[in-house]
Amino acid sequence: MLEVQSLSxxxxxxxxxxxxxxxxxxxxxxxxxxxxxxxxGCGKTTLLRLIAGFEQPTAGxxxxxERDIAAIPPNRRPVNTVFQNYALFPHLSVAQNVGFxxxxxxRPATEVKARVAEMLDLxxxxxxxxxxxxxLSGGQQQRVALARALAPKPRILLLDEPLSALDLKLRKDxxxxxxxxxxxxxxxxxxxxHDQDEALTMSDRIAVMEGGRLQQVxxxxxxxxxxxxxxxxxxxxxxxxxxxxxxxxxxxxAGLPPAPLAGANARSGPVTVLVRPEHVVIGHSVPQALxxxxxxxxxxxxxxxxxxxxxxxxxxxxxxxTQNSLHSGTALEQGAAVNAFLPLEALxxxxxxxxxx
Amino acid sequence: xxxxxxxxxxxxxVSGIALITFVVLYTPVLILVIYAFNAGPVIGRWEGFSLxxxxxxxxxxxxxxxxxxxxxxxxxxxxVATLCATLAALATxxxxxxxxxxxxxxxxxxxxxxxEIVLAVALMILLAQIKQATGYHGLGWLIIxxxxxxxxFAYMPIxxxxxxxxxxxxxxxxxxxxxxxxxxxxxxxxxxxxxxxAGFMLAFVISLDNVVVSTFVKSPGQETLPTYLMGELxxxxxxxxYAISALLLFASVAVVAASWLITRRKP
Ligand SMILES: Nc1ncnc2c1ncn2[C@@H]1O[C@H](COP(=O)(O)OP(=O)(O)OP(=O)(O)O)[C@@H](O)[C@H]1O
Ligand SMILES: [Mg+2]
Numbered sequence: 202m203l204e205v206q207s208l209s210x211x212x213x214x215x216x217x218x219x220x221x222x223x224x225x226x227x228x229x230x231x232x233x234x235x236x237x238x239x240x241x242g243c244g245k246t247t248l249l250r251l252i253a254g255f256e257q258p259t260a261g262x263x264x265x266x267e268r269d270i271a272a273i274p275p276n277r278r279p280v281n282t283v284f285q286n287y288a289l290f291p292h293l294s295v296a297q298n299v300g301f302x303x304x305x306x307x308r309p310a311t312e313v314k315a316r317v318a319e320m321l322d323l324x325x326x327x328x329x330x331x332x333x334x335x336x337l338s339g340g341q342q343q344r345v346a347l348a349r350a351l352a353p354k355p356r357i358l359l360l361d362e363p364l365s366a367l368d369l370k371l372r373k374d375x376x377x378x379x380x381x382x383x384x385x386x387x388x389x390x391x392x393x394x395h396d397q398d399e400a401l402t403m404s405d406r407i408a409v410m411e412g413g414r415l416q417q418v419x420x421x422x423x424x425x426x427x428x429x430x431x432x433x434x435x436x437x438x439x440x441x442x443x444x445x446x447x448x449x450x451x452x453x454x455a456g457l458p459p460a461p462l463a464g465a466n467a468r469s470g471p472v473t474v475l476v477r478p479e480h481v482v483i484g485h486s487v488p489q490a491l492x493x494x495x496x497x498x499x500x501x502x503x504x505x506x507x508x509x510x511x512x513x514x515x516x517x518x519x520x521x522x523t524q525n526s527l528h529s530g531t532a533l534e535q536g537a538a539v540n541a542f543l544p545l546e547a548l549x550x551x552x553x554x555x556x557x558x
Numbered sequence: 559x560x561x562x563x564x565x566x567x568x569x570x571x572v573s574g575i576a577l578i579t580f581v582v583l584y585t586p587v588l589i590l591v592i593y594a595f596n597a598g599p600v601i602g603r604w605e606g607f608s609l610x611x612x613x614x615x616x617x618x619x620x621x622x623x624x625x626x627x628x629x630x631x632x633x634x635x636x637x638v639a640t641l642c643a644t645l646a647a648l649a650t651x652x653x654x655x656x657x658x659x660x661x662x663x664x665x666x667x668x669x670x671x672x673x674e675i676v677l678a679v680a681l682m683i684l685l686a687q688i689k690q691a692t693g694y695h696g697l698g699w700l701i702i703x704x705x706x707x708x709x710x711f712a713y714m715p716i717x718x719x720x721x722x723x724x725x726x727x728x729x730x731x732x733x734x735x736x737x738x739x740x741x742x743x744x745x746x747x748x749x750x751x752x753x754x755x756a757g758f759m760l761a762f763v764i765s766l767d768n769v770v771v772s773t774f775v776k777s778p779g780q781e782t783l784p785t786y787l788m789g790e791l792x793x794x795x796x797x798x799x800y801a802i803s804a805l806l807l808f809a810s811v812a813v814v815a816a817s818w819l820i821t822r823r824k825p
Contacts, residue, residue: 253733276732288730292748301744302734353735 203229203252203357203389208261210247210413221247223413224261229357229391234383236392238400239410240436245393248410249359252391254278265356276305281350283360287342289334295345296321296330302353320348323382340371347382357389364399376403397437401425409433425477431551434475441481441519442551443474452550455515457491464550473551480547481521483509483539490542495519497537509533511541587807594804599797611801621802624786628766630697631782635704636712636762642705643712643757644750651720669707677707678774685775695777703775704765711764712757715821719753752820759817763810 210222221244229235237245250256252263254275263271270278281302289298299320303313321327324344329337334345343363350358363379364372380403383390394400400407401421408418409432417429428434431442445452447468451459454474462474482490495511498518502525509521521541523533533539566572594612598605615621646662669677685699727749731741769784776785783806790799 255729255733274732275729276735276737280733282730282733284726284730286724286726288724288726290727290730290745301731301736305731305734305736305740305744349734 202231202266203391204262204264205229205248205252206262206264208248208251208263209259210244210251210256211259221413222251222258225413225415227408227415227418229389232387232389234380234390234392234403234405236394236400236404236407237410238394238397238407238436239416240395243410244413245395245410246361247413249282249361249391249393252357253280253282253359279356281353281355281358283346283350283358283363285361285363285365287346289337289342289345289349291333291335293334294330295326295332295334295337298334298345299348299352301349306353316352320352323351323385324348339367340375343367343375347379351382351386351388355388357391360390360392362393362395364394365396372399379403401437409436411436427549428475429552431473434549434551439478439520439522441476441478443476443517443519445472445474446470447472447550452548454491454493455517457493460491460545460548462545462548462550464552468550468553472553475549475551476519476543476547478508478520478522479506480544481519482542482544483511483521483523483533485542486540487542487544489546490544491548493519493541493543495539495541497533497535497539500533500535507533511539590800591804591807593797594800596797596800601795601797601800611797612805614798615801615805618798620781621786624781624783625805627697627700627781628783631700631704631772632762632765634701635708635765636758638701638705639708639761639765640712640716640754640758642709643716643761644754646709646713647716647720647753648746651717666710666713669710674707674770678771681771682774689777695780697780699775699777700772700780700782703771704768707768707771708761708764712761715756715760715817716750716753719750719756719821723749756817756821759813759820763813766810766813767806 205225205227207224207226208222209220209224212219212221225248237248239245247256251258254270254273258271262269265279290301293301296317300313300317303316308316317330318327321330324347326341326344326348329341334342337345346363360379364375367375376399379390379392392400392403401424404421406418406420407424409416409424411432417424417433419427419429424433424437428437434440434442443454445454447453447465447470448459449469450466451461452465452472452474453459465472486492493513495513497509498512499510501508501510505525506522507525509523511519511521513519519541593601593604595607595609596604597608597610646666649656650659650662664671681703685703689695689699723746727745728741731745732738736744767784768782769788772782772785773788776782781789783802787799787802787806790796790802
């Protein structure tokens with residue numbers, strides 16, 4: 202179990218100081234596939250480097266198995282890293298790369314040999330064990346980097362955008378493989394990505410980061426269904442933001458009858474309501490839903506779905522996603538007036554941003 | 559036509575100038591090498607192919623002595639210079655900036671800042687005193703003098719090599735439980751080795767053909783190959799000198815070519 206306690210990192214001093222991490226608090230459980238997700242520059246790599254020991258925290262604590270590890274140098278932390286550019290040693294063979302960590306620890310040669318063979322089998326690279334690492338394809342380098350980091354049996358494996366250099370097809374394969382490896386070894390993975398699909402499909406839990414802060418830490422499902430704030434809602438998946446007014450336990454969206462929404466009791470005044478495009482129903486009425494009128498402004502075809510952009514009476518836009526199945530009814534046309542239904546179940550009241558800083 | 563990019567080669571006359579430059583640079587050297595293999599003693603009159611001047615040179619004790627001195631000085635000075643240059647290159651490419659970093663550049667650029675003849679005279683005056691005081695007149699003084707001006711030449715390829723190296727490799731080694739020393743031995747050193755070797759060879763060649771500093775620093779009776787050649791030239795212009803020059807040339811070319819091949823090799 203790794204506890205990150207109000208961890209802060211500031212680069213530089215005085216006026217030029219840059220706060221890369223601001224009081225990050227999170228506990229990562231044993232055997233968890235934990236993902237750090239966020240836009241470029243939000244501090245993902247910085248957090249990883251702090252855990253690996255390449256950087257020293259400005260404030261806060263890192264507690265691994267009830268022990269503060271902040272003072273332990275990187276070469277004595279039971280944590281290994283898969284680097285974004287793999288950082289394989291070009292002058293060593295595949296097997297020598299994989300054995301490097303064990304040899305640096307002065308483990309007996311027989312143990313090193315056995316462990317290297319085991320790791321190479323695990324990543325299916327046994328047949329290339331004597332190849333120079335500079336003579337491997339991207340996907341093969343990726344596997345070797347993984348085997349090299351796993352060989353010394355770290356307590357935690359850190360992966361900094363390990364798949365971003367691969368092409369789409371290979372990336373999908375490696376996602377599956379990584380997940381399999383993680384489940385087989387039962388190891389704790391801390392995985393960095395800025396690809397939300399990758400994060401959603403692979404992770405047990407995701408920490409969404411922005412500006413050096415954790416915005417929300419939750420399971421993929423919760424992040425998607427109950428985003429903690431506007432940033433998370435906008436960053437994960439597509440979404441519609443609708444402005445409304447909370448009063449007396451219900452929310453009124455412009456021009457519509459008041460609707461009882463979860464969480465509305467505690468609120469009054471202007472609020473933001475969230476609805477995912479796939480929950481908006483067009484063309485047929487559904488029970489327990491708000492009905493809005495709009496005009497089809499644009500139709501965007503994307504293979505399995507069509508994105509319908511509606512202009513509502515009040516000038517707001519609403520995007521709906523309709524499936525392109527054979528029995529999806531009459532086709533919509535640009536400029537047509539339609540009724541859209543927003544199921545009450547699917548409406549989420551965003552928490553008051555001001556109260557959360 | 560629009561897609562034909564500008565190239566200096568397409569300017570009129572450029573290939574002509576290149577050819578003339580090439581001829582001017584290499585013709586004298588070529589003539590020297592050819593006449594080193596001349597059977598006759600007179601320069602300018604070809605009397606057939608022979609290795610007699612090479613044999614004569616190799617049997618000449620004075621030449622052998624000068625050659626031995628040159629090889630010792632170039633090897634040891636090359637090693638010392640390479641060691642200093644390696645440390646300087648590591649200090650200037652690894653780790654944070656530090657106090658006195660400017661000092662390193664002052665050391666490295668000394669041969670550019672100080673004219674060689676000034677250095678030679680200064681060394682002669684200083685060493686004359688020290689030689690008298692210590693009573694030591696061996697090759698050590700030449701080695702020290704050569705080491706100093708060889709450092710920058712050794713430094714250049716080493717620094718280039720270190721700068722081309724990925725710093726995350728060293729981070730990765732540390733991540734994999736390697737100590738600083740183990741990281742240096744298993745990662746940094748093997749990766750920088752071709753640069754170090756190239757640096758040594760460059761320093762070796764620079765030392766091998768130095769005349770000015772050697773002339774002023776050497777003790778009486780001591781000769782290196784270039785100073786021996788200078789002395790012989792003043793006495794008589796024999797084909798043996800051509801042969802000796804050719805040998806020096808072959809040695810230099812061999813070392814430079816080897817160093818070029820080493821640096822060209824990918825990491
Ligand atoms: N050594 C450093 N000195 C100064 N600023 C730094 C340093 N390292 C990182 N930063 C700054 O800290 C911020 C966070 O950097 P970090 O590398 O953690 O971002 P990231 O989330 O990994 O981004 P990316 O997705 O682009 O890799 C950036 O604005 C970066 O400029
Ligand atoms: Mg990063």
